[in-house]
Amino acid sequence: MSVAVETKALTPPDIAARKGRDRIVCLTAYTTPLARLADRHCDVVLVGDSVGMVLHGLPSTLSVTLDMMIMHGKAVRRGLDRALMVVDMPFASYEEGPEQAFRNAARLMAQTGCAAVKLEGGESMAETIRFLTAHGIPVMAHVGLTPQSVNVFGGYKVQGRDGDADRILRDAVAVAEAGAFSVVLEKVTEPLARRITAEVTIPTIGIGASAACDGQILVVDDMLGMFTGFRPKFVKRYAELGSEADAAIAAYAADVRDGRFPATEHVFDDAPKAGDVA
Incomplete structure (x- = not known):
């Protein structure tokens, strides 16, 4: 007789406690079906603002x-039981100051059911992170390459070179001292990622920041090969679903044009048969 195992949803303190211990597995998700798959294997599921590029x-x-973040957050929430759900705060939703950030973060949490929010920025965001955490909103921070500041950086450039590591x-x-429970390090050099991971008291989550970090995150569409707009060096493709989908759609189109689909087994007649849906 099998015994059901109780599933307990992970919390921000659970993730913070992994520092220097078990590696933290994170992925993005934007839909219910993918959230269900990620929930079986991941510790953190991020509803990332990358949804704008990969889905929209x-x-x-x-x-x-x-x-947009609320819509996709609701969908992901319906697919999760165990993983910690974090939602990105989009550009211009928090930069004005702590009060604006709190209003929008509170709305995200109330309407999506997420357990934490993520925002980009380091020292300049410390006051905001401190305010949010003091008012009951857990924060995952994000430093290094921050995509919402891509125009300031002049592109998606590697960070931490040319004396910029300090x-x-x-x-x-700064974000650790302000109360963030973890920090994403994006596209920074391996020596810098190792140095930061050793010096901060919270888990580091790498994306293009080497295995020196306490955990890793990738955009799910990148690692599954579904987004083909570009392929960053730090992405490992674990599948090529985009190519497989293209081949499947081509085969479907050919079957329709040549009259092979629908075939007899896909057609209903007057007498009910097994497999019919009432």
Whole structure:
């Protein structure tokens, strides 16, 4: 006789407690079916603002709105039982100051059921992170390459070179001291990621930041091969679903044009048969 195992949803303190211990597995998700799959294997599921690029065809994350994040957040929430759900705060939803950030973060949490929010920025966001955490909103921070600031960086460039490592280290220390429960390090050099991971008291989640981090995150559409707009060096493709889908659609189109689909087994007649749906 099998015994059901109780599933307990992970919390921000659970993730913070993994520092220096078990590796933290994170993925993005934007839909219920993919959230269900990720929930079976991941510790953190992030509803990332990358949804604007991979699902909505936007050229960057800058046009993503709070309403878009809420819509996809609701869908992901329906697919999760165990993983910690985090939702990105989109561009211009928190930069004005702590009060604006709190209003929008509270709306995200209330309407999606997420357990935490993520926002980009280091020292400049420390006051906001401190305010949010003091008012009951757990924060995952994000330093290094911050895509919402891509125009300031002049592109998606590797961070931490040319004497810039100390700035990023200060950013990571600042968000940790402000109360963030973890920090994403994006597209930073391996020596810098190792240094930050050793010096901050919260888990580091790498994306293009080497295995020196306490955990890793990728955009699910990238690692499954479904988004083919571009392929960053740090992405490992674990499947090529985009190519497989293209081949499947081509085969379907050929079958329709040649009259092979629908075939007899796909057609209903007057007499009910097994497999019919009432």
